[in-house]
Amino acid sequence: KQEVTQIPAALSVPEGENLVLNCSFTDSAIYNLQWFRQDPGKGLTSLLLIQSSQREQTSGRLNASLDKSSGRSTLYIAASQPGDSATYLCAVERVGNTPLVFGKGTRLSVIA
Amino acid sequence: KAGVTQTPRYLIKTRGQQVTLSCSPISGHRSVSWYQQTPGQGLQFLFEYFSETQRNKGNFPGRFSGRQFSNSRSEMNVSTLELGDSALYLCASSVDTDTQYFGPGTRLTVL
Numbered sequence: 001k002q003e004v005t006q007i008p009a010a011l012s013v014p015e016g017e018n019l020v021l022n023c024s025f026t027d028s029a030i031y032n033l034q035w036f037r038q039d040p041g042k043g044l045t046s047l048l049l050i051q052s053s054q055r056e057q058t059s060g061r062l063n064a065s066l067d068k069s070s071g072r073s074t075l076y077i078a079a080s081q082p083g084d085s086a087t088y089l090c091a092v093e094r095v096g097n098t099p100l101v102f103g104k105g106t107r108l109s110v111i112a
Numbered sequence: 113k114a115g116v117t118q119t120p121r122y123l124i125k126t127r128g129q130q131v132t133l134s135c136s137p138i139s140g141h142r143s144v145s146w147y148q149q150t151p152g153q154g155l156q157f158l159f160e161y162f163s164e165t166q167r168n169k170g171n172f173p174g175r176f177s178g179r180q181f182s183n184s185r186s187e188m189n190v191s192t193l194e195l196g197d198s199a200l201y202l203c204a205s206s207v208d209t210d211t212q213y214f215g216p217g218t219r220l221t222v223l
Contacts, residue, residue: 043202043216100155
């Protein structure tokens with residue numbers, strides 16, 4: 001059974017700092033991995049999707065990497081801003097048509 | 113292009129009642145998935161419908177059911193509500209097995 005873990009559960013950083021969020025998964029047979037952002041009480045916004053054949057994806061100040069062999073992904077946020085404050089979730093989709101399995105998220109606070 | 117919409121956004125029910133939640137996917141998307149999000153368990157998959165057929169099902173009791181209509185809109189129903197059913201219910205749509213786009217969710221409170 002696929003399990004996804006995100007560490008730390010919460011993180012507080014000063015504005016302007018670069019930071020890394022971690023995601024690990026137990027079954028390396030994944031189809032893709034996705035990072036989402038969730039604001040309090042809201043739905044999820046997809047940030048980056050990495051196919052299993054890819055090593056990383058970039059969008060603006062965000063960079064996500066994937067190491068299938070070690071079962072790890074990182075989300076790098078450069079020059080953090082207060083508007084980045086949210087919960088960040090990673091989710092994996094197993095090989096084949098199976099549902100997303102989510103981690104419990106990292107709650108990020110960027111202090112001005 | 114309009115995003116995924118969910119109605120209602122907020123709902124308060126009492127134990128023993130039943131509830132129906134609705135999800136309208138992005139135009140052209142044929143897959144709709146439902147998730148339950150609680151502080152303790154996080155996001156858990158309920159079920160997925162594709163072209164009016166349930167394609168995947170999570171590990172939830174039979175009180176949770178769903179359906180999908182020919183226009184891809186989907187409903188989920190929870191019967192005999194329990195306090196533990198209080199949660200944010202999210203639906204997501206996709207063309208098939210690619211990126212899922214999530215709606216804003218329905219916040220269900222069971223008293």
